[in-house]
Structures are given as C-alpha cells and as structure tokens.
Amino acid sequence: MTAVAEAPAGQKPAPVPDGSTMVTVKVARFNPEDDKGAHWDSFQVPVLPTDRFLNVLIYIKSYLDGTLTFRRSCAHGVCGSDAMRINGVNRLACKVLMRDMLPKNGKELTVTVEPIRGLPVEKDLVVNMEPFFDAFRAVKPYLITSGNAPTRERIQSQTDRHRFDDTTKCILCACCTTSCPVYWSDGSYFGPAAIVNAHRFIFDSRDEGARERLDILNDVEGVWRCRTTFNCTDACPAASRSPRPSRRSSAPSCSPDPEVAEPETRRPPASFDAGGLFVSGAGPPRTHPSIWPVAPNNGCINQYCSS
Numbered sequence: 001m002t003a004v005a006e007a008p009a010g011q012k013p014a015p016v017p018d019g020s021t022m023v024t025v026k027v028a029r030f031n032p033e034d035d036k037g038a039h040w041d042s043f044q045v046p047v048l049p050t051d052r053f054l055n056v057l058i059y060i061k062s063y064l065d066g067t068l069t070f071r072r073s074c075a076h077g078v079c080g081s082d083a084m085r086i087n088g089v090n091r092l093a094c095k096v097l098m099r100d101m102l103p104k105n106g107k108e109l110t111v112t113v114e115p116i117r118g119l120p121v122e123k124d125l126v127v128n129m130e131p132f133f134d135a136f137r138a139v140k141p142y143l144i145t146s147g148n149a150p151t152r153e154r155i156q157s158q159t160d161r162h163r164f165d166d167t168t169k170c171i172l173c174a175c176c177t178t179s180c181p182v183y184w185s186d187g188s189y190f191g192p193a194a195i196v197n198a199h200r201f202i203f204d205s206r207d208e209g210a211r212e213r214l215d216i217l218n219d220v221e222g223v224w225r226c227r228t229t230f231n232c233t234d235a236c237p238a239a240s241r242s243p244r245p246s247r248r249s250s251a252p253s254c255s256p257d258p259e260v261a262e263p264e265t266r267r268p269p270a271s272f273d274a275g276g277l278f279v280s281g282a283g284p285p286r287t288h289p290s291i292w293p294v295a296p297n298n299g300c301i302n303q304y305c306s307s
Helices: 053-064 130-138 158-162 165-169 181-185 192-202 210-217 231-235
Strands: 002-005 021-029 039-047 083-086 089-092 110-114 121-123 278-280
Touching: 021 053, 039 053, 053 110, 089 231, 130 192, 165 192, 192 210
Parallel strands: 002 039, 021 110
Antiparallel strands: 021 039, 083 089, 083 110
16 A cells, blocks of 8 residues: 655645755555554655755654654764665665765656664564664673772773774664664574674773673574675664784684783684685684675675775
8 A cells, every 4th residue: 555645634835945856755654553554655755955864754754744653863873763774775864865866867766765674663664672682782792890890990002992993883773783684584693783792892902701702602693693695784874893804814813813812712813715714713614604704895804894
C-alpha cells in the first residue's frame, strides 16, 4: 500500500522556499497500534540544496504528517540517533546533504527511507536498540584494572594513545552492525560495533582485561562469524578504524605489538597472505578472510575503515 500525503485539511499550506526542488520521499511506515501493517507513504517535499535529509523528515512531520516517528538529537553527526536506511544504504540523516542527491539534469528525485535492518521495528523509522547494546555490553567496553586507583590520572603516552585513538570515534549509531548481512541472519553475532569497541580497550595500555575480551571475541558468535562483506566499511559515519599494520610488516597484527605489550597479553602476531587470508599466528586457522584483512587501496586493514 502506498499513500501520497498532503497538508491536512484546514491546515495552512506547507511553505515552499524560493529556489527549492520538489522531491518525492517514500517512507516505510509501521504502527503496532493500527491494523494497516507495514506499508509505504509518499510525500512531496520542497528541498533546498543546503538541506540535510533530517530537515526533510522534520518538514514532513511539521507540515504533512505529524505521526511520522523517527529519532534525532544533536543534528550534527555526533549522537548517532538518526541512523536509517536511505536509498538502501545506512546513513545518518543529519549527514546526508541534499545537494549530493539532487540530480544535475533536472530529473525527478525519489528518496526511499526505511529503518535500519536486523533490529525490531518499534514504529516507522524507530527500532529497538537493546539487542545492539546487549552485544556492546558483552565485550566489557570499559577500563578493567586491578589494585588501588591512582590519586591522579592514569598516565598514558601519546604513542600508546595513538594505537587505539581511531576506535574512540565510534558513536554507537549501529550503522555498521545493521548493514551486516550476517547480523541480519544471525542475531547472536556480536557485530562490528561491539568488536571495534572491544579493540578500543584491548589496545589501551592502561587496561588489564585484554585476555578476557579476546576470549569473549573468540566465541563462535565473535570475530569468526565475520564474512568480510565490508558493508560496515561504507556505512560507518565516524570512520572508526580498528587494528593498523604492525611496525615490522604491512600485514595486520591481531594482538598488541609484542615489544610493548604486557607479558600476559603477548601473543604471536598473525600473518596473512596477499589476499588477506590467515596464514599463521594468533587465532585458529580458517579459510575465510580475516576479520582484519589487508586493504590494497587506501591502507585500511579492516572493515571499520572508511575509504
């Protein structure tokens, strides 16, 4: 079922800014409290090149259909609230600039928006995020230490900080995890967001829980479930990167550098062939590409990189 929505009867016509282009926005709708079931609604929206797609949704809710439901907060790509599937790709609505979507030849544009996949839909574009955060919590994404806390800060060198700095950029929007076909078909898989946040603490020189997290990730639903589809690479809006190449080789290492790691976390570095397949080292042998394969083009070595 597809409906075309206009301003409700008796309401003032929706404003049409000068220089705007009319765009058709096709929205996946679902309301558990009515009997329509899942269906599509289409809206005609005037769009300026400087608009973000979030502005388009706010326009629909403000002037065309106040029942449209979606999450949003900061509107600046920091909170991760407005993750949704736009034209088949997981994006943050506030980071999609309409100038990049409007056709140059004057053709009509239709934008399709759906909730992110793999999570239960609550209403319209809002999903239940609890399964995602359950996986996040499972990898213990917090500092684990023993002994008494220091009276001042825990000292860390710039070099040690640099080893995991990129992974701190994760905003937990779920764009990466819900773009993964393995996650769609196997709800028990941790997903890339949980794995990259585990990496953030495994490589933290102040943390003492690396072995514990590695054991968690070594589960059948952990890193070995990844099939290197790389959807998450394209979906990540924060460009969170996980392991980088070791200093001795262009191949990635699945463990901290043995020269700087604490004794209890030292493990033989993994080695890979030119195609990114596991050869030897940390982790059991397998025939599918590693969770951290070699990227031939831009130097990124895992699916969390953004090209």
